[in-house]
Amino acid sequence: MTDRPLQCRVCDSSDFIPVLDLGLQPWANDFLTKEQVGKEHLYPLHLVYCSSCGCVQLDFTVPKEVMFSDHTYVSGTTKTLANHFAETARYVRNTFFPHATSPSVLDIGSNDGTQLVQYKDLGFDTVGVESCGRVAAMAEERGIHTVVDFFNEECARKLPKKFDVINAAGVFFHLEELHSATRGIKHVLCEDGVFVIQFLYMKSIVENLAFDQIYHEHLLYYTLRTVERLLALHGLSPFDGYLAPIHGGSMILFVSHAGRRPVSPRLSALYAEEDKAGANSLSWYQKFAQQVQRMKTDTLAYLSAKKKEGKRIFGMGAPVKGNTFLNFCGIGAQYLDCLVEKNPLRKGLYSPGTHLPIVLEEELTNPPDVYLVLAWNFKGEILKNNAALIARGVEFYFPVNPKE
Ligand SMILES: [Zn+2]
CATH class of the missing domain: 3.40.50.720 (NAD(P)-binding Rossmann-like Domain)
Known part of the structure; x- marks a missing residue:
């Protein structure tokens, strides 16, 4: 068991306000063998709101070595997800690197290589970083070179080159070493490179009442405003993005070195919708918590x-x-x-x-x-x-x- 952080993972403030108490829960990815049944550890699962930067997050961290060195989530399992990855890769290729010969891509949390296979098919030179050795081996079998490690600044500095594209699908809210990892991304991103970040969009989670997406692996629950704030601390800025239906609402955000590319009209529109909904206010989350309790009763x-x-x-x-x-x-x-x-x-x-x-x-x-x-x-x-x-x-x- 480790710490209950006293400070916001994004802005260091210590002004947390409790939003939703999901009780003591086992680590959700730890499916049990018959012998393990009843022996699982329980950890607090509490969503809190940072009244300084508006970022909602968990107030407790299950150590990453417990959560990610061995897991059974394999992204290649479903067709929907594979199609989504193919679409993202095609979009990146056609929009940002239409003429480049053999651009490079780094995938953080590359899992079994499902996303990188798509990039490889489009002529990209691919490298993955994945913390679970067993899953990384599945990627190697598909011809995807995979470094077995937790991605952070130190890991980034050991990589032999910079990348035109850095992809982080679903992993960005896992990162315990958030600032170190973001510094690492800044370090290995080419001058005109594009960082593609995909995350569960908290505005969609709230609108869908998808509170089940809150679990110990997801330390942070980003809106556009909170992720913008985090990236700005490290000289990066979003310039384009769209909401994909995957996982009930995932934001696909394209990020460059700060100020390198103009902000697209569709991203500006998404910011405006978020602001209009009040999606970064405490009352928005308090209402969500009440609706979750009602859904439990109904079910x-x-x-x-x-x-x-x-x-x-x-x-x-x-x-x-x-x-x-x-x-x-x-x-x-x-x-x-x-x-x-x-x-x-x-x-x-x-x-x-x-x-x-x-x-x-x-x-x-x-x-x-x-x-x-x-x-x-x-x-x-x-x-x-x-x-x-x-x-x-x-x-x-x-x-x-x-x-x-
Ligand atoms: Zn904060």
Whole structure:
């Protein structure tokens, strides 16, 4: 166990205001073997608001060595995600480097190389940095050179060159060494380079009530204003960006050395929408917390009613975020028989905290009456793949129901 930081991870202020208490929770990515069931550590999961810079964040850090040196999240698992990565790579190539021969790209938190494969196909020279050796080995097998390390300034300075593109998909809010990592990015970004940062957009999380995306790996919950502030501290500035539907609302932000490129009209429009919604104010987050409590009540009422009718209920998906949801709502074996998952690395494991067995979708013979959908971010894919079950009357319940 480590510290409860007394200071904001972005601005160093110590004026934290509690926003949402999700209780004591196990590390959500730590799916358990049968022997590990009941032995998991619990850590506080509290969202706090920095009244100085407006950045919401966790007030407790599970050590990164616990969280990232071994994990079972593999980005290659779903088609939606692979398509999204391909689209991002194509956009970067066509927009910023249409004529360059063999531009270089560094991917931070490169996972199994799913994103870099897309860049490689477009003629990029690729390097990945990934902290989990097992996952990095999967990338090497695909021909993607991968440095096994935690990315920070020290790691950046050891890299042999600077890069035209630096990509950080979903990893930027994980970074415990936030300022060191940002300095590292500043150091290895070419003069006219583009840093592509993808993060869960807190405005979308609030609008979708997707509180399940709050878990120990995600230390920070950025809006455009807060990420702009962080980058400015290190001589970097966003110049373009758009909101992609992936994970219910991910911001794809293009960043250059400060002032190198003019701010695009669509990014200016996104800033304006954020300001208009009051998305950096305390009251915005307090309202969110109330709505989350109401959603918990509604979901439990729904599940209880179905159980009374004698229905069999399974969870659809065993995503990491599902554990925040299940643990906060207190949904275990009294409601669900199992979680049905595609990722073979999670086969035979149990969900942390709630101890539900994970069954692979392909091995399932007898479907339930109701699916509680935890992998709601793949709603379109799930509804399409299960059209036959839905036609037979199997219900799919989405507690988190993002706007399409
Ligand atoms: Zn702050």
